[in-house]
Amino acid sequence: MKLRELLNDIDILTASADLEMEITGVSYDSRTTRSGDLFVAMKGFAVDGHAFIGKAVAAGAAAVLCEKVPEEDIPYVQAADSRRGLAVVGANFFGHPADSMTMVAVTGTNGKTTTTYLLKSILEQALGAKVGLIGTNQNMIGDEVIPTERTTPESFELQKLFAQMRDAGCTHVVMEASSHALALDRVYGVHYAVGIFTNLTQDHLDFHKTMEAYCDAKAILFRNCDTGVCNADDPWTDRLLAEATCRKFTYSEKAPSDLRAEEICLEADHIAFTAVTADQRVPIRVNIPGGFMVYNTLDVLGAALALGISLEKSAEVLARVPHVKGRVEVVPTPGKDYTILIDYAHSPDGMVNVLSSVKGFAKGRTIALFGCGGDRDKTKRPKMGKVAADIADFAIVTTDNPRTEKPADIIADILPGLEGSDTPYVVVVDRVEAIHWAMDHAEKDDVIVLCGKGHETYQEIDHVKHHMDEREIVADYLNAGK
Structure with a gap:
């Protein structure tokens, strides 16, 4: 593809490159750059890609798209924003695949994954559509599963994934749009038929710094969709929609809205309610427990x-x-008289949701086993401890993904939230040992909630992901006669 075609719709400030040159590939990581590539140098959250232009040149890059004129002797194109430039280049390179499919994005702190799976099922079974899914658990093209590293891929990989979906015959795409992806322009240039907002509670403040900035990042979606489906009960919705350009559709349990849940019934194995609009009342049942599932179903x-x-x-x-x-x-x-649940709850609100739901149906104690991720927002750690103290009957504080932090240091940040409460707790640093401890000490009708890992089958320590599937841990311990 000619460089000029790749740069279509990018405002070029200056250029030394021949815009008629042929480009055979695109890269933004010098370690993956190949001969003939356009190397896109971006200012990142941790590093500046402009510092690696020399390595990209040595690897054979044919030209560079950048914000700062490079010191290296290489054909370059200077743009005001090379991060957005990468998104545009990706769309051009793969032939604007999103334009040929109906796009739906879900943003919010909690509930994104469940929302995407439920909506995928409805599109497939009600419309007979072939649906692509992009999210935290995995990416899917129809029934084909594609492993994923992050909730929303970098823009070039995202466009490549869209192209795979288009080429496989997908008519719809349902995806999670994380606040990082919106703030870092990974979805720049993508227009959605529907944008969904679930809720906003504390998370990712290591990146966004303030709740206002966190909200404003999510608000970007509602300037790039036709219809915004938003939670009218969430206190951040007004700010989120302040500059929205889409048609607004609201849902709620309490506030006036376009769609309301009434006659709510929460059971140990399902939820049920009546969905109410201006002219309809329709009974709804979903075989997933938890009060938060009402909102996940309404959206x-x-x-x-x-x-x-x-x-x-x-x-x-x-x-x-x-x-x-x-x-x-x-x-x-x-053969056991207790129950074990796994849930991805890794924020204070996520823990409130799952523990409150379990508390509502557990005949015995609600036992919360949890930790906090390393290299992430430290201010939520004592808050998660307090949630466990306020709702659970017993807490087991352990390790989540420590990443580059010491597990003991993370736990020390959690414990102030538990201290002074009447809720008993223990600290078992090793997560496998903590699960074994919970199983050894469980009593009849107890419900043990393993919080934080959810779908994950690894534990990340010092940039290495070690296999750890909590389902296997439980099964192996039971098989060993414990």
């Missing part, structure tokens, strides 16, 4: 309505939808 129903799918059709599908991996997932414990 899906609202998105489906925006895409022309009736409440009745959505209700039929939702009644058959299987459980989502890592979200209030029951772990088999044959």
